[in-house]
Amino acid sequence: xxxxxxxxxxxxxxxxxxxxxxxxxxxxxxxxxxxxxxxxxxxxxxxxxxxxxxxxxxxxxxxxxxxxxxxxxxxxxxxxxxxxxxxxxxxxxxxxxxxxxxxxxxxxxxxxxxxxxxxxxxxxxxxxxxxxxxxxxxxxxxxxxxxxxxxxxxxxxxxxxxxxxxxxxxxxxxxxxxxxxxxxxxxxxxxxxxxxxxxxxxxxxxxxxxxxxxxxxxxx
Numbered sequence: 001x002x003x004x005x006x007x008x009x010x011x012x013x014x015x016x017x018x019x020x021x022x023x024x025x026x027x028x029x030x031x032x033x034x035x036x037x038x039x040x041x042x043x044x045x046x047x048x049x050x051x052x053x054x055x056x057x058x059x060x061x062x063x064x065x066x067x068x069x070x071x072x073x074x075x076x077x078x079x080x081x082x083x084x085x086x087x088x089x090x091x092x093x094x095x096x097x098x099x100x101x102x103x104x105x106x107x108x109x110x111x112x113x114x115x116x117x118x119x120x121x122x123x124x125x126x127x128x129x130x131x132x133x134x135x136x137x138x139x140x141x142x143x144x145x146x147x148x149x150x151x152x153x154x155x156x157x158x159x160x161x162x163x164x165x166x167x168x169x170x171x172x173x174x175x176x177x178x179x180x181x182x183x184x185x186x187x188x189x190x191x192x193x194x195x196x197x198x199x200x201x202x203x204x205x206x207x208x209x210x211x212x213x214x215x216x217x218x219x220x
Contacts (some may be wrong), residue, residue: 104162
């Protein structure tokens with residue numbers, strides 16, 4: 001368990017510098033009665049690294065190993081180094097496997113595929129980019145996917161709202177814990193009342209949700 005989130009709650013994979021050992025079930029998932037879907041700042045705090053990665057290919061299944069989608073990290077949001085290629089069980093979009101892009105202006109609800117089947121996305125568009133939350137496992141990194149969480153969301157353009165809020169929460173999570181609530185409240189006021197960005201209202205709403213999640217200690 002890390003940050004109150006059970007390790008059993010998520011699936012993972014290993015990067016190309018080692019042998020891929022683990023695949024994520026595509027058919028179904030189940031969680032315990034105490035499972036709570038982590039919000040964005042919880043995903044950020046838990047991750048050892050966070051990257052933007054491009055879908056660059058796929059590998060067929062072999063025996064007990066499910067088909068794998070290959071992701072190539074292109075930008076680092078959290079962490080000291082940019083990992084090599086990453087693999088996650090799944091398939092590329094084609095005539096039989098259609099993909100639904102993430103809504104670029106949605107910051108709370110997960111991708112629709114995270115609410116069905118294996119509780120995460122399984123079909124990916126070649127060339128698309130996603131934000132990936134990574135765990136370190138020895139010298140390797142693993143993609144962490146939580147059931148019904150925003151752990152595999154698209155970033156269709158460089159200043160996409162999802163990239164903006166993840167980067168913001170990385171900066172806030174680096175502050176001493178006693179200062180994080182104040183930073184969230186400051187961001188809410190700025191986005192709500194002063195920012196000229198047309199997306200400011202959705203940023204303010206997301207920050208407000210996180211303030212509420214942190215309880216009484218994070219309210220004025």
